[in-house]
Amino acid sequence: MRVRLRGDAYDLDTSLLAESDDEVRRQLDQYAAGERQAFDLTVDYPAGHLGDVMRAMAAIPYGETRRYGDIAARMGSGAVAVGQACGANPLPVVVPCHRVVGADGTGGFSAPGGVDAKRRLLAFERGEGLDRF
Known part of the structure; x- marks a missing residue:
């Protein structure tokens, strides 16, 4: 399903x-x-590394960030492998x-808007520039 969210x-x-x-x-509209x-959605996480990284991403609170390397260290993985899993995330946002x-x-950010879309989402979650969307 393709959705438009805050311009992206x-x-x-x-x-x-x-x-x-x-x-x-409905929930994406509320988020936007x-x-x-x-x-409040039930995710059927894929098996393996991708699913593990998706669970780690899902645990990051709104308005906060984590580094690829920090997630990798907790998982016993590498930062590049975590980045690749992030890029393969089938449920962005x-x-x-x-x-x-x-x-x-x-x-990086693999959505069509690329890194600019990622920056916009992060700014939105920090409460910056809400009127620009």
């Missing part, structure tokens, strides 16, 4: 969610309006890969 497009593999597309859209900080950043900067 995101592709979500909703087959990994138990809830209907309408419910997913600043009315929701956490999603819902599983907040935008909250994972590099040690020296923002890091």
Whole structure:
């Protein structure tokens, strides 16, 4: 399912969610309006490294970030492998890969808006520039 959120497009593999597309859209609309900080959706995490990284991303609170290397150290993995899993995240925004950043900067972002979309999401969650969206 493709959704537009605060000016950017995101592709979500909703087959990994138990809830209907309408419910997913409703919660994303609430998030975009600043009315929701956490999603109440049932995620069927993939097996293996991707699923482990997705669980770690899902645990990052709204408005906060974690570094690729920090997640990697906790998982006994490497920062590059964590970054690759973030880039393969089939549920961007819902599983907040935008909250994972590099040690020296923002890091990458695989959504169509790229790193600029990631920066916009992070700024939105920090309460910056809310009227610009």
